[in-house]
Amino acid sequence: MNDEAGIAKYEEILRAAGFRITRQRQLILNILNDSAGHPDATEIFERANRIDRRISLATVYRTMKVLEESGTIQRHAFEGGPARFEQNDGEHHDHLIDLDTGEVIEFASERIEALQEEIAAKLGYRIEHHRLELYGRKVRKGG
Template identity: 65%
Template structure:
């Protein structure tokens, strides 16, 4: 989904929930639809106040909470850091660089198949899972 379509989807979900789409919320929704990283609330707030200095941190938190409750975004509480947000979408896993805090998305069919195989062998079906790997870049020799 393109940025403009994603932004309209956020707005439509909020309207259906009876939430007014104020100028500050429009700015926050646009930032979310344009982002490709995993910003925390403070990063979203900083980006938003560059566009509109009147936006409050509490507006950012309330908007993120509403979108999370609707399933439009996902919140990740990666070990050792603040909660980060990303657009809801296709399944992927995360590698977190413990030195920089960078979050790298990846998908591995091998890992997915192995998880299914393990669950099946134990008599289970996977309903939901989250995989987070923590590491640091190897030093070249």
Template identity: 65%
Template sequence: MTTRAIPPGRPDYEKALRKAGVRITRPRRIILGILSSADDHPDALEIFRRAVTIEPSISLSTVYRTMKLLEGMGAIQRHAFEGGPSRFEPSGGDHHDHLIDIETGDVIEFKSDRIEQLQDEIAKRLGYDIVHHRLELYGRKRSQG
């Protein structure tokens, strides 16, 4: 699974956890490093796979607990893309939407001013202001023929 991502500002997860009074252990520091350098939307198992190449004693439960902590603090966003495990990305940064390749699981981030404008027009026409939204498109790569 690869992702071509719009590079967000890299959050300082360790600083955020320390501020929340969470102890930073070696396994947690490794997990935070993996998250900070990820340019994709890894799931917990992928984070675990990357972590054990650095420190074989890291447990999957440590990964899950760390992800839950970060999500609860608002430092990461969890995406439950259809047909797959929850995937994670940093919170904040510029708004973007996702196109998920249903054959490879690749997640492609994109921005479209036209889509944003259309969503605003539809909401306004129906008497609403958009407070939050998330757009996920699922597709299959076109054949080159």
């Protein structure tokens, strides 16, 4: 989302769920809105805590849970790491996770999508939803 309309949407969802938009929740929403990657709850908490020491990790978790249940953010449980969150912009993409750094790289491939559809059709299925996660290590040149 990365804009004021995105924050307003988050606020609307929280209010509908019975939450007040406190300074701490506003801070969480700003951090989430400004995040380009896939932060986990602890990263969101640590960034918020540097600005407002009164924020609690529980507030971060409760806020993220409501946003996840509404479908505005997606929760990912990448292998071997904490749950990470990303804004749900409606555009499908897959993930490559660097096993050495933990970096999450988003990518999209029409060839992969077509192959998945082909395989499902051959087996007599129609894909309703899927998630592809690749785990790898960067290949070093000359090594």
